[in-house]
Amino acid sequence: MNNEQNIKGKPIWSFPWSYKEGFIFAFGFLVLGFLMEIVNPLHHYIPPRHPYNLIYIAILVITTIVASTLWRKKSIVVWLSSIKSSIPAIILFSFQVLLLAIIPQEQTEMPAGLHTITRTWYFALSALYLTITLGFAIAKRIYPFTFTNIAFTLNHLGLWLCVVAGLLGYGDKQEVKMQVNVDQLVWYGINDKGKDIELPIAIRLEKFIAEYYTPKPALMVRGVELPILSKKSSRHFNR
Numbered sequence: 221m222n223n224e225q226n227i228k229g230k231p232i233w234s235f236p237w238s239y240k241e242g243f244i245f246a247f248g249f250l251v252l253g254f255l256m257e258i259v260n261p262l263h264h265y266i267p268p269r270h271p272y273n274l275i276y277i278a279i280l281v282i283t284t285i286v287a288s289t290l291w292r293k294k295s296i297v298v299w300l301s302s303i304k305s306s307i308p309a310i311i312l313f314s315f316q317v318l319l320l321a322i323i324p325q326e327q328t329e330m331p332a333g334l335h336t337i338t339r340t341w342y343f344a345l346s347a348l349y350l351t352i353t354l355g356f357a358i359a360k361r362i363y364p365f366t367f368t369n370i371a372f373t374l375n376h377l378g379l380w381l382c383v384v385a386g387l388l389g390y391g392d393k394q395e396v397k398m399q400v401n402v403d404q405l406v407w408y409g410i411n412d413k414g415k416d417i418e419l420p421i422a423i424r425l426e427k428f429i430a431e432y433y434t435p436k437p438a439l440m441v442r443g444v445e446l447p448i449l450s451k452k453s454s455r456h457f458n459r
Contacts, residue, residue: 235295242308249349250312253342257332263339267391276388280351288359301356309350313383316343338390347383354380400425 232240256262268276291297299305320337323330333340354376361372396409396417407422 235299237295237299237304239304239308241299242305243311245305246308246312246346246349249345250342253340253345254332256341261333262341262344263333263336267339268388269391273388273391277384280355280384284352284355284359288356292360297356300353301360306350306353306357309346309353312346313350316346338387344387347387351380351383354383398423402426402428 232244267273287297288301316337319334323334323337325337326335329335337343358373358376358380361369361376363369394411394417396411396419398406398409398419400406400423402425405422405424408416408418411417
């Protein structure tokens with residue numbers, strides 16, 4: 221009981237850190253990211269591509285392994301691998317994912333990069349905070365090899381891979397448009413800059429069918445539908 225009272229009454233930023241410091245970190249990353257985005261938007265930079273994104277992943281993994289091995293008992297490493305750090309990181313990242321679901325992306329330009337959230341500083345910093353906490357948690361529980369530790373590791377490793385691959389794999393993403401005519405084999409597409417891009421697949425259009433249906437006007441009288449044009453008509457085009 222006395223130990224719990226001491227933890228609750230301890231000054232802020234004195235170890236062991238708690239949820240309070242975690243949420244301050246999360247809010248600080250959010251504010252810092254917004255300021256950086258306003259001053260110098262992240263989408264102005266070219267995202268890292270192969271092999272540089274693999275180098276960044278290797279640096280992140282090696283740094284996490286070295287820090288968790290050499291400084292396993294350090295207070296900051298213990299806190300980063302605890303739930304008191306991971307919960308604020310998850311909430312911060314989930315908040316921005318929620319913004320993605322609410323705000324239409326890449327339709328109209330909005331301040332602070334809200335129209336391209338996945339390519340903003342605040343999204344990148346929140347993802348970095350989340351991957352760091354996940355990495356230290358995995359390093360802490362990967363050994364000894366028990367069923368509980370293996371299940372924990374696989375669960376957190378899957379989330380770590382999704383976040384890292386989604387962010388650092390964006391630079392290798394290509395969007396192209398293919399124009400295919402009947403009986404024509406096409407193996408290239410055109411990107412947004414008008415440049416031909418050779419694709420690893422080829423497409424041949426053997427048949428094209430389009431059906432056009434004439435709208436049926438109807439007259440509504442006291443809730444009763446009286447169709448003016450009752451005969452269904454359609455036009456078929458085969459290619």
